[in-house]
Amino acid sequence: GEDVEQSLFLSVREGDSSVINCTYTDSSSTYLYWYKQEPGAGLQLLTYIFSNMDMKQDQRLTVLLNKKDKHLSLRIADTQTGDSAIYFCAETQNTGGFKTIFGAGTRLFVKA
Amino acid sequence: DADVTQTPRNRITKTGKRIMLECSQTKGHDRMYWYRQDPGLGLRLIYYSFDVKDINKGEISDGYSVSRQAQAKFSLSLESAIPNQTALYFCATSDSGSGARDYTFGSGTRLTVV
Numbered sequence A: 001g002e003d004v005e006q007s008l009f010l011s012v013r014e015g016d017s018s019v020i021n022c023t024y025t026d027s028s029s030t031y032l033y034w035y036k037q038e039p040g041a042g043l044q045l046l047t048y049i050f051s052n053m054d055m056k057q058d059q060r061l062t063v064l065l066n067k068k069d070k071h072l073s074l075r076i077a078d079t080q081t082g083d084s085a086i087y088f089c090a091e092t093q094n095t096g097g098f099k100t101i102f103g104a105g106t107r108l109f110v111k112a
Numbered sequence B: 001d002a003d004v005t006q007t008p009r010n011r012i013t014k015t016g017k018r019i020m021l022e023c024s025q026t027k028g029h030d031r032m033y034w035y036r037q038d039p040g041l042g043l044r045l046i047y048y049s050f051d052v053k054d055i056n057k058g059e060i061s062d063g064y065s066v067s068r069q070a071q072a073k074f075s076l077s078l079e080s081a082i083p084n085q086t087a088l089y090f091c092a093t094s095d096s097g098s099g100a101r102d103y104t105f106g107s108g109t110r111l112t113v114v
Helices: none
Strands: A004-006 A009-013 A017-023 A029-037 A043-050 A055-058 A061-066 A069-074 A086-095 A099-102 A105-109 B004-007 B010-013 B019-025 B032-040 B043-049 B054-057 B062-072 B073-077 B087-094 B109-111
Touching: A004 A086, A004 B010, A009 A017, A017 A029, A017 A086, A029 A061, A043 A055, A043 A061, A043 A069, A105 B073, B004 B032, B004 B087, B010 B019, B019 B032, B019 B087, B019 B109, B032 B062, B032 B073, B043 B062, B043 B073, B054 B073, B073 B087
Parallel strands: A009 A105, B010 B109
Antiparallel strands: A004 A017, A017 A069, A029 A043, A029 A086, A055 A061, A061 A069, A086 A099, A086 A105, B004 B019, B019 B073, B032 B043, B032 B087, B043 B054, B062 B073, B087 B109
16 A cells, blocks of 8 residues: 555644654655645655654654654654644655655644 | 746636646756645645656546646646646656655645636
8 A cells, every 4th residue: 555644633732742643554665754834835845764764853853763663753842833834744665666655744733 | 036936826717628737947856746735635646757758647647637848847737627626736846766855846826626
């Protein structure tokens, strides 16, 4: 299968941590990504992780990869109202052509 | 100027009309893509092109066609628009072999078919 699945909504209070989860099915995945989409805009790459890593940290963002369970998460520390957006998980599969599959997106609401 | 420019930004068209969405890029990327975004379904790939002479169908190509006029230009046509083609359409570009690490998306075209 080629599914990338994520929950559709997450609501947090300003200052709390947000954790957005994603599961994928293809074990040939090479890279996994988190993209952010703000209203009226296209997707922008937030961060990515290579499949042989289990963690990557970049300022307020922490990506955790559990390859055994095919689970990817994005943790945003000290969530701000400006973090309100849709977050897409994506994977690039090494199936004779490097195909990239996107999840449906998680809409993050940050309450002041 | 934006790296990936899509025109028009918004369009309302009638059922049965032919419509073209255009995409141009200044990234110098060789790969270009058309995606469709529907609420709850994420991004679905319509067509992609790895260079000017290469056109490939994505997962939902029925009812659409594309033209890669130059390395920098990739247009999407709806030959006879129908209401379930109402969606947000994104063009994206990338460099060879880099996966989605350098995907650059346009701002999208919101298409409504009435």
